[in-house]
Amino acid sequence: MPFSKALNAGLRKAMEDDPRVLMMGEDIGKLGGVFRVTEHLQRDFGERRVLDTPLAESGIVGTAIGLAMTGFRPVCEIQFDGFVFPAFDQITTQLAKLTNRHEGRLSMPIVIRIPYGGHIGAVEHHQESPEAYFTHTPGLRVVSPSTPNDAYWMIQEAIRSNDPVIFMEPKSRYWQKGEVDVESSAVPLHSSRVVRTGSDVTLVGHGAIVTTLLQAAALAESEGTSCEVVDVRSLSPVDYEPILDSVRKTGRMVYAQEAQGFTSLGSEVAATVMERAFYALEAPVLRVSGYDTPFPPAKLEGTYLPDADRILEAVDRSLAY
Amino acid sequence: MTTSETPLVRVLDATGRFTPSDAAEPYLPLIDAITDAELEQFYRDMVVIRAIDVQATNLQRQGQLALWPPSRGQEAAQVGSARAARPQDTIFPSYREHAVTRIRGVDPLDIIKLMRGVSHGGWDPSDPKNGNTRLYTLVLGSQALHATGYAMGLAFDGKSGTGDVDSDQAVIVYYGDGASSQGDVHEAMVFAASYKTPEVFFLQNNHWAISVPVSTQSPVPLVQRSAGYGIPSVRVDGNDVLASYAVSRVALDEARSGLGPRAIEAVTYRLGAHTTSDDPTKYRGSDEEQSWAERDPIIRMRAFLEGRGASAAFFDDVETEGADAAEDLRSRTVELGPPPASKVFDHVYSEPHPLIDEQRAWRDSYESSFEGGAK
Numbered sequence: 157m158p159f160s161k162a163l164n165a166g167l168r169k170a171m172e173d174d175p176r177v178l179m180m181g182e183d184i185g186k187l188g189g190v191f192r193v194t195e196h197l198q199r200d201f202g203e204r205r206v207l208d209t210p211l212a213e214s215g216i217v218g219t220a221i222g223l224a225m226t227g228f229r230p231v232c233e234i235q236f237d238g239f240v241f242p243a244f245d246q247i248t249t250q251l252a253k254l255t256n257r258h259e260g261r262l263s264m265p266i267v268i269r270i271p272y273g274g275h276i277g278a279v280e281h282h283q284e285s286p287e288a289y290f291t292h293t294p295g296l297r298v299v300s301p302s303t304p305n306d307a308y309w310m311i312q313e314a315i316r317s318n319d320p321v322i323f324m325e326p327k328s329r330y331w332q333k334g335e336v337d338v339e340s341s342a343v344p345l346h347s348s349r350v351v352r353t354g355s356d357v358t359l360v361g362h363g364a365i366v367t368t369l370l371q372a373a374a375l376a377e378s379e380g381t382s383c384e385v386v387d388v389r390s391l392s393p394v395d396y397e398p399i400l401d402s403v404r405k406t407g408r409m410v411y412a413q414e415a416q417g418f419t420s421l422g423s424e425v426a427a428t429v430m431e432r433a434f435y436a437l438e439a440p441v442l443r444v445s446g447y448d449t450p451f452p453p454a455k456l457e458g459t460y461l462p463d464a465d466r467i468l469e470a471v472d473r474s475l476a477y
Numbered sequence: 478m479t480t481s482e483t484p485l486v487r488v489l490d491a492t493g494r495f496t497p498s499d500a501a502e503p504y505l506p507l508i509d510a511i512t513d514a515e516l517e518q519f520y521r522d523m524v525v526i527r528a529i530d531v532q533a534t535n536l537q538r539q540g541q542l543a544l545w546p547p548s549r550g551q552e553a554a555q556v557g558s559a560r561a562a563r564p565q566d567t568i569f570p571s572y573r574e575h576a577v578t579r580i581r582g583v584d585p586l587d588i589i590k591l592m593r594g595v596s597h598g599g600w601d602p603s604d605p606k607n608g609n610t611r612l613y614t615l616v617l618g619s620q621a622l623h624a625t626g627y628a629m630g631l632a633f634d635g636k637s638g639t640g641d642v643d644s645d646q647a648v649i650v651y652y653g654d655g656a657s658s659q660g661d662v663h664e665a666m667v668f669a670a671s672y673k674t675p676e677v678f679f680l681q682n683n684h685w686a687i688s689v690p691v692s693t694q695s696p697v698p699l700v701q702r703s704a705g706y707g708i709p710s711v712r713v714d715g716n717d718v719l720a721s722y723a724v725s726r727v728a729l730d731e732a733r734s735g736l737g738p739r740a741i742e743a744v745t746y747r748l749g750a751h752t753t754s755d756d757p758t759k760y761r762g763s764d765e766e767q768s769w770a771e772r773d774p775i776i777r778m779r780a781f782l783e784g785r786g787a788s789a790a791f792f793d794d795v796e797t798e799g800a801d802a803a804e805d806l807r808s809r810t811v812e813l814g815p816p817p818a819s820k821v822f823d824h825v826y827s828e829p830h831p832l833i834d835e836q837r838a839w840r841d842s843y844e845s846s847f848e849g850g851a852k
Contacts, residue, residue, distance in 0.1 A: 222626020
């Protein structure tokens with residue numbers, strides 16, 4: 157099943173399970189969203205539960221907050237990563253802080269879905285990686301699935317959470333297919349996962365780049381280097397144990413991400429691994445990131461976005477210590 | 478339409494005489510129906526909250542509070558609208574609605590907690606004693622969207638528009654002329670108009686956004702903005718408590734009846750500073766302040782009540798009640814200690830969070846390392 161269909165199925169299941177769940181966003185009803193993630197949900201659940209909102213991102217999140225105060229569990233779609241900023245104030249000064257401001261008397265069970273990242277050749281504001289802004293904000297939980305199975309389960313867990321969840325969807329993977337096991341138990345919202353085992357270098361990342369990490373690991377294998385790959389999945393809080401266990405085994409770590417490197421999730425994970433597994437490390441933790449520039453015009457995104465070769469270059473540097 | 482051509486609902490002139498404007502005509506039966514006891518209550522509300530407000534301002538000057546946003550001068554707009562709301566209505570205040578919150582049952586000490594740095598909230602909006610009053614919001618206009626979403630929820634749940642004004646619910650959201658420039662207020666009106674929310678936008682135009690005059694916010698009367706979104710809008714003399722009450726009562730009942738949102742611009746004046754951090758003498762003239770002081774809502778209502786034969790004993794009683802409330806607030810404020818240190822880590826999330834747990838545990842361990850001799 158493609159990633160976008162898995163998300164659609166997860167959203168559908170959440171709406172069936174809880175009548176207080178509602179979807180809101182631009183073009184999510186009749187059109188089914190520009191990526192069709194909400195396709196047919198309005199047809200099947202009605203206009204009261206799948207709202208085609210006015211074109212106003214702060215309005216979407218701000219009214220979702222009011223709806224949550226009356227007991228609804230809104231799931232907001234932001235159409236593209238670069239358009240979350242008009243809603244940034246409501247997310248960071250209101251949504252993130254309302255439980256704290258109310259001293260725990262109020263929960264904010266709101267999910268903000270944000271398609272993010274590059275590789276779709278889009279124009280400005282349509283392929284950014286703003287996740288660090290949200291991981292830097294206390295009160296928010298931030299997650300990003302990388303496979304259809306995780307998408308199916310994690311969206312349901314995000315909706316079930318009584319805390320606000322920023323749900324980052326790697327849009328370049330919407331069409332990527334994978335097994336979805338609807339019979340298995342739920343994927344915990346905050347758990348990182350070893351997706352490939354190896355013994356020489358630990359490769360860590362989140363979202364779309366997990367696929368690239370696996371490509372790099374396969375290439376490294378052909379050159380005789382065994383890489384373990386860890387999908388962080390939860391960006392805030394991070395589940396460190398699988399990462400630390402892997403680093404204790406391999407002694408080396410490379411973190412790859414599409415986002416800019418400066419004050420990024422990779423920076424945070426690298427620092428924590430150095431604090432907690434210093435004596436296990438054979439080399440400094442290395443980061444491979446987008447450059448600290450604005451996301452370039454699409455024809456240059458191949459230069460900007462880390463690919464398997466740039467990851468392998470870091471693997472070589474790590475091994476050279 | 479210019480300011481001078483914009484209809485203004487007013488029934489009491491500056492000297493307290495009952496001289497209704499043309500725009501007030503539709504509201505006169507409602508005003509006639511106000512009982513003597515209710516009229517006296519309006520006056521009592523205004524005097525007591527002013528005493529509390531002056532006391533809180535003084536407490537800030539004496540270092541007991543970090544900040545205080547005075548409400549002096551705006552009592553009629555607040556008392557009229559708050560007394561117009563029904564018990565089942567939900568109030569979304571900004572940060573200056575001291576009269577509104579008190580009328581709904583919130584203890585002024587809970588506002589003091591916010592301004593003293595004891596709490597970011599202060600009261601529990603779900604506690605019945607607080608009259609469905611949400612917390613103060615310090616980011617300008619944010620609460621307009623929360624109110625609109627809340628009103629959407631009421632409508633979706635069939636809690637408005639059933640035809641029963643005693644149970645149908647509505648929302649009233651307060652904001653100022655400065656906040657009227659914020660995008661969130663405009664987006665709130667778009668959503669409210671689109672979803673026909675049971676909601677009243679109550680704009681207190683107090684003429685100054687800290688040091689920036691309302692003329693910088695808008696070249697047209699602010700009431701025209703909400704009208705531009707298709708929301709029926711009324712301009713009222715916000716220093717006339719009777720007019721404020723009547724327009725609010727009608728707007729709330731219309732909103733709760735499923736007719737969609739309503740908006741009110743209450744034209745009033747902030748006689749004091751924006752907060753205790755600014756100095757109005759730097760940005761506005763004393764002539765202007767004096768002209769508004771002459772239109773003080775309390776003086777106006779007192780003259781009206783005197784004209785109706787209210788006794789000197791009544792006014793003395795109200796003064797005493799205000800003084801007592803102020804003294805009570807002072808004594809309870811200075812007794813407020815700091816919250817426990819653990820509050821830093823409490824309620825950041827609704828569900829357990831490993832990072833917070835780790836940091837709480839680290840701090841506990843760090844603190845305990847000082848026990849037994851450490852400074």
